[in-house]
Amino acid sequence: MYARIARFEGGDPGAVDQQLAEMRTQLEDAKSGEVPAEAPEEVRTLMETVARFMQLVDRDSATFVGITFCETEDEMRRADEALNRMSPGEGGGGRTAVDIFEVAIDQSFR
Numbered sequence: 001m002y003a004r005i006a007r008f009e010g011g012d013p014g015a016v017d018q019q020l021a022e023m024r025t026q027l028e029d030a031k032s033g034e035v036p037a038e039a040p041e042e043v044r045t046l047m048e049t050v051a052r053f054m055q056l057v058d059r060d061s062a063t064f065v066g067i068t069f070c071e072t073e074d075e076m077r078r079a080d081e082a083l084n085r086m087s088p089g090e091g092g093g094g095r096t097a098v099d100i101f102e103v104a105i106d107q108s109f110r
Contacts, residue, residue: 001103002076004068011062011093042082049075
């Protein structure tokens with residue numbers, strides 16, 4: 001498994017809840033497997049390649065860290081290319097870092 005970790009800074013702290021709500025809606029739509037006809041090709045690529053997604057947030061500074069998990073290196077490459085063509089919404093700040101790692105250990109305790 002591979003993980004892509006992207007950091008976004010400089011967002012509007014007053015817009016954090018709205019951004020999270022929009023992201024939850026988009027993720028629920030994607031989870032249903034139904035892509036709106038007007039969705040960009042990047043969304044279709046992400047639906048084909050991403051196995052799991054996590055969003056971390058520091059509400060006070062409106063800093064976000066998105067962690068995207070893909071099963072294979074090829075899927076990660078395709079997801080990375082799609083994500084690099086996308087931008088955060090209004091008030092979302094800018095991407096300040098992106099790193100890709102192989103997941104060496106993934107252990108749950110509950």
